[in-house]
Amino acid sequence: MSVSHRPYTLVAELTYRCPLRCVYCSNPLDYAGHADALDTAGWISVFRAAEDLGVVQLNLTGGEPLLREDLEPLIEEARKLDLYTNLITSGIPLARERLARFRQLGLDNVQLSIQDVEPAASDRIAGLRSFERKLEVARWVKELGFPLTMNTVLHRDNLDHDEEIVALAERLSADRLELANTQYLGWALLNRQALLPSRDQLARARVVAAAARDRLRGRMEVLFVFPDYYTDLPKACMDGWGRRFIVVSPDGLALPCHLAHTLPGVTFENVRDRPLGEIWEGSSGFNAFRGEAWMPEPCRSCDRRAIDFGGCRCQAFHLAGDAALTDPACSLSPHHALVERARADAESPAVSPSLTYRSRAAVVPQ
Amino acid sequence: MIATDAKPRLAAKARLRFDRKTSRYLLLYPERGLELNATAADVARLCTGEHTVAAIVDQLVEKYADRPREVIERETLAFLAALADRALLQDTT
Numbered sequence: 001m002s003v004s005h006r007p008y009t010l011v012a013e014l015t016y017r018c019p020l021r022c023v024y025c026s027n028p029l030d031y032a033g034h035a036d037a038l039d040t041a042g043w044i045s046v047f048r049a050a051e052d053l054g055v056v057q058l059n060l061t062g063g064e065p066l067l068r069e070d071l072e073p074l075i076e077e078a079r080k081l082d083l084y085t086n087l088i089t090s091g092i093p094l095a096r097e098r099l100a101r102f103r104q105l106g107l108d109n110v111q112l113s114i115q116d117v118e119p120a121a122s123d124r125i126a127g128l129r130s131f132e133r134k135l136e137v138a139r140w141v142k143e144l145g146f147p148l149t150m151n152t153v154l155h156r157d158n159l160d161h162d163e164e165i166v167a168l169a170e171r172l173s174a175d176r177l178e179l180a181n182t183q184y185l186g187w188a189l190l191n192r193q194a195l196l197p198s199r200d201q202l203a204r205a206r207v208v209a210a211a212a213r214d215r216l217r218g219r220m221e222v223l224f225v226f227p228d229y230y231t232d233l234p235k236a237c238m239d240g241w242g243r244r245f246i247v248v249s250p251d252g253l254a255l256p257c258h259l260a261h262t263l264p265g266v267t268f269e270n271v272r273d274r275p276l277g278e279i280w281e282g283s284s285g286f287n288a289f290r291g292e293a294w295m296p297e298p299c300r301s302c303d304r305r306a307i308d309f310g311g312c313r314c315q316a317f318h319l320a321g322d323a324a325l326t327d328p329a330c331s332l333s334p335h336h337a338l339v340e341r342a343r344a345d346a347e348s349p350a351v352s353p354s355l356t357y358r359s360r361a362a363v364v365p366q
Numbered sequence: 367m368i369a370t371d372a373k374p375r376l377a378a379k380a381r382l383r384f385d386r387k388t389s390r391y392l393l394l395y396p397e398r399g400l401e402l403n404a405t406a407a408d409v410a411r412l413c414t415g416e417h418t419v420a421a422i423v424d425q426l427v428e429k430y431a432d433r434p435r436e437v438i439e440r441e442t443l444a445f446l447a448a449l450a451d452r453a454l455l456q457d458t459t
Contacts, residue, residue, distance in 0.1 A: 006387065008399070054387045056394060082383050084394035109379060109396045147379035149396050175379050175453065176396055218450050 005290070007280060009057040010050040010083075011247040011258070012043065014074075018064040020090050021127030021357040022115070024153055024188035024195060027063060028262050032360035037251040040070040042272065044077045046248055049276035051081045055246065061088035063250070072101060079106030086111055086149070091137035092130055096144075099137070103144045110141045111149035111178075117164040121157065127357045138172040150174040154181045154205070155195035156346070162205045166212040169220065177220055179209055181227035184342075185259055185314050187358050194353040196346040202230055229339050233304070234311025234327035241289035241313060246280060254279045256286055259314045263323045289313050294324055298332040368419060368446045368455075375415030380454045382410055395454060405430070405438070406445050413455065419446065 016031035028034070038046070047058065058078050065071060066089055078085040086109040087102065099110075112134060116122035119131040141148045150169045152158070158165070162179060169177040181202075182188045182195050197205075209224035216222055228235045238245045238257045247255040252270040255261055261268055268285040280286055288294065292305060299310040310316075311327025319328045320335040328335040368374065376382075379395045391407035393400040402410060405426060412422045423439045430438060449455045 009397075054385075056383060056385065056392055056399060057397070084381055084383070084396075084399075086396055108381060108394075111396065145378065147377070147396065175377070218453055218455075221453050 005243060005281075006054040007050065007246045008055060008244050009059065009246070010047070010055045011059045011061060011245060012046065012065075012074075013247060013249050013258070014043070014060060014062055014065045014068045014071075015250050016063040017067050018062060018090065018358075019067075019092050019128055020064070020130065021359060022113075022153075022187070023125055023127070023191045023355045023357055024155065024182045024186075025358040026183065026186055026188075026258050027358070028186060028259055029190075031063070031358075034249060034251040036068075037272070038248075040073050042252070043070075043074055046271050046276060047074070047077055047081055047083065049271075050246060051083060053246075053277055053280055056082075056084060058083040058085045059088055060085065064090055064092065066090075066092070066094055066098075072105060075102055075105045075107050084108050088151075089113070089137075090126070090130065091134045092128070094137055094140075096140045099140050099146075100144055103146060107146070109149060110146045111151055112138055112141065113151050113153070114138070114165075114168065115152065116158045117161050117168050121161075124355075125155075125157070135172070138174075142173050147175040148172065149176040149178060151178040151180060154179055154197070156197040156201060156349075157195075159197045159201045159205045162208045163212075166208070166216075166222070170216070174220055176223070177212075178223045178225070179205075180223070180225040183312075184227070184229065185312075185318055186262075187356070189318060190356045191353075192342060193345060193349070194355055196229065196342055197227075198346050199230060199343070202226065228311070228315075228327070228329040229343060231329065232331035232336075234308045234315075234330045236308045237312035237315075237327075240309035242280070242286040243290070243309075246276070248276075254283070254286075256289075257312075257314065260285065262314060263317050266323065289324070296325060298330075299326050302332070367443060368450060370420045370423075371418050373415050373418050374413045374422075374446055374449075375456045376410065376413045376449075377454050377456050380449075382407070393449075393454065395452075405441060409442050409445050410449075413446075413449075415456070419443070 015036045016027050088111045091112050115125040122131040123129050152165050184192050213222040242256045252272045253268045266288050269279045269283050313323045315327050316325040317323040319338050326333040328338050381394050383392050385392050391402045426438045427435045
């Protein structure tokens with residue numbers, strides 16, 4: 001296996017089910033059509049195969065991974081494999097005793113989502129009364145001796161609260177704070193008009209985050225992820241297609257990213273049908289956008305092609321209609337006007353647009 | 367800069383793991399990892415809260431007898447500073 005294509009992280013999406021209905025959920029719009037097809041033994045064999053390929057980091061996520069009743073044996077196996085295991089959760093539903101068991105079984109880190117700093121605003125984004133319960137879970141996490149990552153997805157309604165978000169993370173003694181601007185795909189793309197911030201909002205929030213990062217250096221890691229809609233350069237999505245990450249969806253598809261299975265014309269294989277190592281190495285899906293041979297201009301001759309890998313394939317498809325195009329976030333993309341238009345709309349929002357909550361009802365993408 | 371009489375200890379979020387693929391140690395923490403060279407791995411292993419920085423340097427000097435103490439000390443302090451910067455050391459004050 002070539003060294004450049006070693007996976008380091010397995011993202012195990014244990015289920016798409018979730019009690020929350022976040023308006024920027026990163027699960028596909030048709031999530032309800034993807035059942036939990038892997039049982040405990042199925043996931044354990046995925047973990048083993050991934051570790052064998054070189055994976056050292058395991059993200060247990062979803063949907064809401066707590067809805068899996070077999071999280072305990074999965075954590076136990078991950079520990080046996082010496083994987084660094086991170087539970088990415090809304091904290092609901094969770095009892096302190098269960099969290100304590102996770103600790104005994106060797107879970108390494110808990111990443112808790114908190115939508116905003118004030119109950120009404122937070123619950124509005126989550127579509128569920130959950131804020132106070134989340135704070136309680138955060139306290140348990142620290143009491144039980146876990147490191148805590150607090151993750152807040154940023155958008156136009158909470159960006160101006162970022163100082164308070166930092167203060168909340170400090171109060172909760174978070175070890176890492178992720179201030180991650182919304183990625184405008186899936187549910188977030190449906191809600192983009194309501195969520196996309198203005199340039200001024202972002203500029204101000206970035207200054208606040210930078211100051212917090214300096215002030216808290218050595219105590220809390222503060223990460224601020226700028227939205228690619230405003231960078232004019234595409235992000236190195238997933239550190240490049242099929243380079244570092246394997247995502248396995250609840251129904252067992254092995255994917256290069258969370259939404260790769262929304263791309264038409266790219267075939268992905270199921271870990272129930274073929275060994276993960278073979279899928280990683282030889283499947284048409286994982287090889288579709290590896291390397292540079294697939295790249296169109298302006299990527300093909302660009303100095304940054306080994307830095308950003310042409311950006312996000314899903315964004316290219318969902319904005320411009322073809323996954324093999326340059327990411328429209330790039331100012332050199334012939335489709336960059338799509339992003340510029342969205343930015344212009346964000347500067348002069350009309351009436352506050354309504355939010356589409358994640359739900360099983362069929363949603364027709366824009 | 368960390369004091370030579372401090373007793374550094376890895377933060378709760380950091381975990382050392384031997385990597386079969388490269389025969390090196392990785393220091394893993396949420397979403398990230400550092401690939402350590404042999405000396406750095408020795409330092410990280412000794413960050414248990416029991417050894418002073420000076421004692422860690424002593425041990426390395428003994429192990430790497432062909433290398434000058436001042437170089438080992440400089441590298442050790444730089445590595446510990448890099449760890450502290452990433453919040454990978456518990457508060458040693």
